[in-house]
Amino acid sequence: MKDNMHTKSEKLEAFGQLLEIMDELRAKCPWDREQTMESLRNLTIEETYELADAILDEDLEEVRKELGDLILHIVFYSRIGSEKGAFDIADVIRGINEKLIFRHPHVFGERKVKDSGEVIQNWEELKMREGNRSVLAGVPVSLPAMVKSHRIQDKARAVGFDWDEREQVWDKVLEEINEVRQELGNGNNKERIEEELGDLLFSVVNAARLYDIEPETALERTNRKFIKRFKFLEKKADELGKSLREMSLDEMEAIWQEAKIR
Numbered sequence: 001m002k003d004n005m006h007t008k009s010e011k012l013e014a015f016g017q018l019l020e021i022m023d024e025l026r027a028k029c030p031w032d033r034e035q036t037m038e039s040l041r042n043l044t045i046e047e048t049y050e051l052a053d054a055i056l057d058e059d060l061e062e063v064r065k066e067l068g069d070l071i072l073h074i075v076f077y078s079r080i081g082s083e084k085g086a087f088d089i090a091d092v093i094r095g096i097n098e099k100l101i102f103r104h105p106h107v108f109g110e111r112k113v114k115d116s117g118e119v120i121q122n123w124e125e126l127k128m129r130e131g132n133r134s135v136l137a138g139v140p141v142s143l144p145a146m147v148k149s150h151r152i153q154d155k156a157r158a159v160g161f162d163w164d165e166r167e168q169v170w171d172k173v174l175e176e177i178n179e180v181r182q183e184l185g186n187g188n189n190k191e192r193i194e195e196e197l198g199d200l201l202f203s204v205v206n207a208a209r210l211y212d213i214e215p216e217t218a219l220e221r222t223n224r225k226f227i228k229r230f231k232f233l234e235k236k237a238d239e240l241g242k243s244l245r246e247m248s249l250d251e252m253e254a255i256w257q258e259a260k261i262r
Contacts, residue, residue, distance in 0.1 A: 018071070018072070018075055019089065022072075022075045022076060022079050023079070026079055026083075032076075035076065035080070036080065037077055037080055040073060040076060040077065043073070044070070044073045047066060047069045047070050047073060048070065050066050050069070051063065051066035051067065051069075051070060054066050056217065056220060056221070056224075074089075074092070075089060078092050103122075104119075105122070106119065106122070120154075120158045121158050121159070135155050135156065135158065135159055136152055136155055136156070138155070139151050139152055139155065144216070146201075146205060146215055146216050146219065147216050149201075149202050149205045149206075149215075150205050150208070150209055150215055150216070153205065153206050153209050154209060157209075162210075163210065166210035166211065169203065169206055169207045169210050170207065172203045172206070173200070173203045173204060173207055175203075176196070176200040176203045177200060179196045179199065179200075180193070180196045180197055180200050183196045228259075229256060229259035229260065232255070232258075232259040232262065233252060233255050233256055233259060236255045236258075237252075237255070
């Protein structure tokens with residue numbers, strides 16, 4: 001860790017230099033000059049996922065780099081906004097400053113809170129006062145389904161729509177498993193099976209939330225674990241001079257068990 005890091009004036013100077021660089025790029029670089037908010041959208045999504053990967057890898061140097069890429073995108077959008085006469089970076093920053101102050105009366109006002117749960121409840125109340133007609137209005141439509149279900153449940157909890165005891169969720173998970181099995185036994189109605197599987201997944205996400213586990217992160221860690229073990233299986237098969245298609249399930253299982261203890 002760097003000693004003392006940077007002063008506030010150094011941070012402001014660095015940010016000011018970024019704004020100047022953005023102005024130069026927009027004026028003189030053919031690629032940067034052609035970009036629109038729409039053309040940057042998918043790139044921003046990609047950069048966000050790259051940051052998420054770096055966080056899971058606990059690679060702080062990569063986190064630093066990816067945060068820089070995201071800040072560049074924020075500055076880029078703001079520059080385009082200023083060209084349209086809609087907003088500039090000052091408007092963006094002032095807007096979030098005002099929102100943070102308004103939504104934290106326990107820090108910038110006289111309101112008292114006992115814990116983070118009460119902070120979340122106050123946050124949702126204040127958002128409703130800002131004009132949101134539904135507690136769920138702030139959940140982006142384009143979020144990945146698992147992340148979205150977690151956010152939906154989190155927001156419902158903030159207004160008291162939740163289990164009395166978190167252990168109760170396991171009865172719901174078991175109920176949904178039984179409903180899936182029942183639907184599978186009823187025939188091959190794919191639409192009904194899909195609906196019941198969706199309910200099951202939603203209940204598992206709910207369980208993860210209640211135990212303070214991020215389901216998206218948990219699943220991604222399992223994805224990575226599976227990939228590592230499967231690559232080990234492929235490597236071992238190659239060393240044996242076989243393809244996986246030529247191996248029996250028992251042979252693959254024996255190697256898989258070996259991969260699990262490595």
